[in-house]
Amino acid sequence: MEMLDLAFMQRALLAAVLVGITAPAVGIYLVQRRQALMGDGIGHVAMTGVGLGFLLNSSPVWMATLVAVVGSVAMELIRAYGKTRGDLALALLFYGGMAGGVLLINLSPTGSNANLSSYLFGSLSTVSSEDITAIAILAAFVVLVTVGLRRQLFAVSQDEEFARVTGLPVRALNLLIAVTAAVTVTVAMRVVGLLLVSALMVVPVAAAQQLSKSFRTTFVLAVATGITVTLAGTATSYYQDVPPGATIVLYAIGVFVLLTLLATPLAKRRARAAEAGAESCDAPLPPRPRTSDDVQV
Amino acid sequence: MTARESVISVRGATATLGARPVLRGVDLTVHRGEVVALLGANGSGKSTAVRSVIGQVPLTGGRIELFGTEQKRFRDWARVGYVPQRTTAASGVPATIREVVASGRLSRRRFGWLTKADKAAVEAAIDLVGLSDRAKDSVSALSGGQHQRVLIARALASEPELLIMDEPMAGVDLASQEILASTLREQVAGGTSVLLVLHELGPLEPLIDRAVVLRDGCVVHDGPPPEAVGQHALPGHDHVHPHAAGEPLRTGLLT
Numbered sequence: 001m002e003m004l005d006l007a008f009m010q011r012a013l014l015a016a017v018l019v020g021i022t023a024p025a026v027g028i029y030l031v032q033r034r035q036a037l038m039g040d041g042i043g044h045v046a047m048t049g050v051g052l053g054f055l056l057n058s059s060p061v062w063m064a065t066l067v068a069v070v071g072s073v074a075m076e077l078i079r080a081y082g083k084t085r086g087d088l089a090l091a092l093l094f095y096g097g098m099a100g101g102v103l104l105i106n107l108s109p110t111g112s113n114a115n116l117s118s119y120l121f122g123s124l125s126t127v128s129s130e131d132i133t134a135i136a137i138l139a140a141f142v143v144l145v146t147v148g149l150r151r152q153l154f155a156v157s158q159d160e161e162f163a164r165v166t167g168l169p170v171r172a173l174n175l176l177i178a179v180t181a182a183v184t185v186t187v188a189m190r191v192v193g194l195l196l197v198s199a200l201m202v203v204p205v206a207a208a209q210q211l212s213k214s215f216r217t218t219f220v221l222a223v224a225t226g227i228t229v230t231l232a233g234t235a236t237s238y239y240q241d242v243p244p245g246a247t248i249v250l251y252a253i254g255v256f257v258l259l260t261l262l263a264t265p266l267a268k269r270r271a272r273a274a275e276a277g278a279e280s281c282d283a284p285l286p287p288r289p290r291t292s293d294d295v296q297v
Numbered sequence: 298m299t300a301r302e303s304v305i306s307v308r309g310a311t312a313t314l315g316a317r318p319v320l321r322g323v324d325l326t327v328h329r330g331e332v333v334a335l336l337g338a339n340g341s342g343k344s345t346a347v348r349s350v351i352g353q354v355p356l357t358g359g360r361i362e363l364f365g366t367e368q369k370r371f372r373d374w375a376r377v378g379y380v381p382q383r384t385t386a387a388s389g390v391p392a393t394i395r396e397v398v399a400s401g402r403l404s405r406r407r408f409g410w411l412t413k414a415d416k417a418a419v420e421a422a423i424d425l426v427g428l429s430d431r432a433k434d435s436v437s438a439l440s441g442g443q444h445q446r447v448l449i450a451r452a453l454a455s456e457p458e459l460l461i462m463d464e465p466m467a468g469v470d471l472a473s474q475e476i477l478a479s480t481l482r483e484q485v486a487g488g489t490s491v492l493l494v495l496h497e498l499g500p501l502e503p504l505i506d507r508a509v510v511l512r513d514g515c516v517v518h519d520g521p522p523p524e525a526v527g528q529h530a531l532p533g534h535d536h537v538h539p540h541a542a543g544e545p546l547r548t549g550l551l552t
Contacts, residue, residue, distance in 0.1 A: 028390055030516040031390055032388045032389045032390040033388070033389065034388075034389045036389075058309065081469060084440055132460045151399070151400070151403065151411075152407075152408070154392075154396070154400060154405065155400035155403050157388065158388045158392065158400060159355060159381070159382055159386075159400075160385070162353075162381055162400070162401075162451070163400070163403070164353065164381060165351050165352075165353070165377065165379040165406065166374055166375075166400075166401070166403040166404035166407075166455070167372060167373060167374035167403075167404050168403055176412065200359040205390065209390060211418075212391050213391055213393060213433070213438075214391060214392060214396060214433070215386070215390055215391065215392040215393070215396050215437070216396070217391075218390050220551075239335055270438070
């Protein structure tokens with residue numbers, strides 16, 4: 001395990017674990033509210049932040065966080081208040097963010113497309129100790145929100161209207177989810193890259209769903225999957241000299257396929273059991289019990 | 298003020314969806330312990346009426362009071378159990394019946410951990426709709442009627458004094474309808490007031506004290522439930538009047 005002796009690999013592995021925890025922890029709420037691709041949009045917007053960081057000679061991680069948070073709040077407001085063509089507004093935001101990033105980084109004296117590429121697809125050797133500090137602080141925030149407010153976020157993502165009637169501050173919670181997702185994008189940016197961030201938010205959740213019946217199990221399995229694939233991907237990237245982001249995402253998809261294959265016989269067995277159970281209690285009922293049902297038209 | 302305390306009081310409510318007026322001066326009162334059915338054809342404004350009562354549709358005129366408090370200032374949402382019109386209790390991620398029902402407890406315990414009493418209330422609500430043996434199952438494995446029972450259990454989890462239900466019987470099989478009717482009977486016997494949207498009285502008929510019938514956003518009947526002499530006598534079917542020629546035919550089936 002010589003890679004553990006190298007300072008940059010220690011940083012990369014630490015960042016990988018934090019990404020493996022945070023990305024699925026936020027992603028599960030996005031998947032629950034059927035906004036699986038929101039992370040992708042935020043990733044695009046964050047590129048402008050990276051470009052700004054280079055241009056202003058400040059930390060690209062904090063700049064990206066700032067811009068991603070602003071972008072995600074805008075996306076949430078468009079979702080909540082937008083009328084019919086919300087998708088077009090989102091498209092403008094995505095591509096505007098991406099184009100802005102490319103333009104700004106080329107304008108800056110220190111930035112180059114090679115630099116940008118490490119933010120787009122992730123890179124191990126470039127995770128600095130300042131990056132690690134930023135990543136750790138942001139990750140702590142994400143874990144605090146996603147675990148501490150899980151009952152509230154679950155309710156809001158499950159049935160927004162019902163959540164409002166329970167008196168929850170739904171608007172604030174929606175914004176909090178958006179901001180947390182934006183923060184996660186920037187946490188994951190150094191390791192998996194902006195273009196593949198969304199995959200790590202969604203694929204471990206999709207994989208975990210194959211086996212689980214409850215939200216709690218899905219959450220735990222998704223985070224476990226996240227940590228496993230980020231560590232495995234980072235290690236592979238060290239030994240094989242392949243980009244870490246792509247490796248991690250392909251591992252995640254591998255886990256998804258594996259769990260799906262495992263789940264198929266399990267689901268069949270469950271369905272058989274459910275069928276057997278249903279027959280014993282529903283069998284005596286006639287199929288069309290009410291004659292009045294027949295004369296509705 | 299009437300002799301009996303009112304839990305819901307709507308006076309002259311008007312509301313629009315887009316440019317279309319949906320409520321055109323609706324008066325609606327539910328007294329404590331009363332079961333009121335809101336009836337009418339599709340598009341008559343019954344869903345909008347209940348959604349305005351719970352503050353989900355803004356009024357353009359008129360006023361609403363809940364438990365004697367102006368609705369805009371009403372904060373005591375744990376006293377209200379709401380069952381929205383849904384065909385499913387599932388979302389993008391698996392969740393068990395217990396997890397979904399527990400979210401109904403948020404109105405009692407908004408932040409912080411669930412106590413023993415909270416958990417007991419959740420179990421009791423699941424038991425009331427007869428799903429105790431399935432509490433650990435994923436809601437996505439349930440039938441349509443069972444989904445509705447989960448949604449009702451979620452509303453009951455806060456031990457509300459007032460139940461507001463939007464078409465709780467839509468798409469529900471007979472077995473579930475009977476269970477829902479008996480659940481509701483128990484609640485009413487325990488003093489719960491109920492406002493429910495229905496498009497036919499069905500197995501709930503014996504429970505209903507009063508029926509309010511809406512047509513085109515106006516109250517056209519407020520009194521004893523219309524007698525159900527065959528299907529066509531039901532208020533959900535009065536839309537076939539010849540003078541409604543300008544309107545699309547609403548069958549009352551596509552709820």
